[in-house]
Amino acid sequence: MSTLAAVYTGKKNGARIGYALVALLLLMALFGPWLAPYDATLVSLDDRLLPASASHWLGTDHLGRDVLSRLIVGTQLSLGSVVLVLGLVLVLGVVIGGIAGIVGGKVDMFLMRLCDMFLTFPTLVLAFFLIALLGTGLTNVIIAIALSHWAWYARMVRGMVLAQRNRDYVLASRLAGASRLTRLRQHVMPNVVGQLLVLASMDIGHMMLHVSGLSFLGLGVSPPTPEWGVMINDAKEFIWTQPQLLLWPGLMIFISVMAFNLLGDALRDRLDPSVLAEIKE
């Protein structure tokens, strides 16, 4: 029925906004220092807490640094750390979940109990514990967040692998004489990874909040370096007098989370066969 196609085209606008915002964020992350009007770490005590003006579009912070420049330059760390976290989580999740689902038996049992151990603790508590072990700093925050999230992904991947293995097209491939390895490579894994990317893109926002949250607590990026969580942390003392200092980095986090969620929706529509099937008719 072409009616569902209508729903789809309506959604396309959301997808376009998502793509555009993500592209903009990437641009800021890659070329931040060149795009920023000022040096993001330049302290100028004479220009403290200036309101927005033609020379400082978003004003300055308590050390006289240009807020807009700090936002733009901060994109790289805020986004980059999330991409690293996600990369680590995906690799761990696919490898461990994939092995559990494919090999099965005792290996599956062992790996899943390992996952359960990690899933037992609230992610934030686990992250704190790992940071306490590893020490503070951005690298350790990334490792800690990745380690506290991989188990969830591993379980998802395992479930997807098990579900895929019994799909008709995998059986059809078996009847076509494809070996176990070929079936995994050509049918099971591509479809698992497709679904996983959709989930991951929706999870980016969540991870970003984690990284910023830990930076806000002073565990990740240390103060002079521009990063959105750090900026919020810096601004918290001026929450009553200069609330816009909290607002701008908060807004950036909000926009990024939204952008990646829209991107995730769009990816899902592209990759999910059930949605595709409905659009077709």
Add this chain to the structure above:
Amino acid sequence: MKQTLTIRDLTLKHRQRTLVDRVELTLKAGQVHALVGASGSGKSLTSLGILDLLPPGVHSSGASLLLDGQAVDAAQLRGRQVALVLQNPRSAFNPVRSLRQHALETLHARGLQGVEAEQLIQATLHEVGLHDDQRVLDSFAFQLSGGMLQRMMIALALLADSRFLLADEPTSDLDVVAQARFLDLLQRLVEQRNLGVLLITHDMGVVARCADQVSVMAHGRIVEQADVHQLFNAPQSQEARTLLAAHHSLTMESCAP
């Protein structure tokens, strides 16, 4: 007693494309009106259009509904005068509520509760051939077969005291035995309860089995409207001839009693 339900000038559009074009249908109490056509001819959309349950993006324009000649609103009819039976019964039930809750909810809308409601539910389940009524009522949709769920759909329609039934491919997901029993039931209710039925199908065998009037649909338009005997003996439209040719090539040399 309501005797006729008339749909006039039902046009459904999505953007600029016309999906259903000026469809006119009249359902009479005590009769089965079959709406046939190939997949994609707009027959399912028509049934949704009658009750104004259209998918997003599809707009109805200019349609009017007449119940015994009186103009009525689709929202007034839905679930009361007119009930809908869908192809996939499993999706029509709330998976976490028992069938008893569904039945009670339907009666609640009519203001019936307590012992009276229980008795009516029991009698209605027997009427649609669900004799193991307590077990059925305690079940959830996923625990019952497709045939039983379709009977339950009918039972809910009867509980709502609907006079008209719109059935969209009600037997396409059932095997032939369950289909035959369902059609038997439908026919019995049409005769005993004087129900008016719009039966949407692509199977001329179903039409031959229980329809009185037939409308043939193609590309969103009704291309032929005739008495069932007239249609089978002298089809006028190309669409009807195609459907009948396929039907006859499967049944003519058959040895069905």
Add this chain to the structure above:
Amino acid sequence: MSFIQVRDLEHGYSAGGLFSKRHRVQVLSGLNLDLHEGQSLGLLGGSGSGKSTLARLLMGLESADRGSIVFKGQPPFLQRVQMVFQDALSAFNPQRSIGWSIAEPLRHLSDMDAAACRDRVEQLLQQVQLEARDIDKLPAQLSGGQLQRAGIARAMAIGPQLIILDEALSNLDRVLQVQILDLLAQVRHESGTGFLLITHDLSLVQRFCQRVVVLAEGKLVEDLPVTAQMRFTHPAARTLQEAVLPAMPRVRTVRDHVDARTLEKL
């Protein structure tokens, strides 16, 4: 000459668990069947009779609890026997093109090179009346009827001697069913392929098959050559026969008291 011999086949599943007591459901018990080369056999049974289980056992997708399935043809088995699934959409990898999927048996079961595979796929598409440009389409871009033709093309690709159709026509409308049966009859005529048509609908069997067996209560209760006058005797089989929809409408005023035979004249 028997091609596949099934002897004393038994199979069951464990059911229940969360909501009811776990118990064993016996699906097949003591089933015997001989499939002959080049024959079109109809396997008729209601829903839940174990038809699809039998298909999966025959194809080796599951192994039976007890009994034997002996393949008497020239091995390897998969080059001789192929299957078409009921739900065409789920039988194709959503990320791969139709042509890729149809060529799958050729890649694994033959030693054709890429160019030869493509030629064969184009030939198959033509044979099942799909268009040459469909080769690069994704499953979601085809209609149900088109996809089922592609499923048949995939099963035919390697040139098997037997194709099992597991309710492969059930989701299609009558016009499409007839078109596909005609297509299969042509394939049978041209290449001598045998078919096992698994269905609940006797009218399909009567149109297409030479012999029919009926599955009920876990075993075969009927085994007859298909003729216009054939009558089943087993109650379950009779139910399936009587459920076939009429060819012509009945006279309405005397709906319940008319002998069907007098109506044939109308």
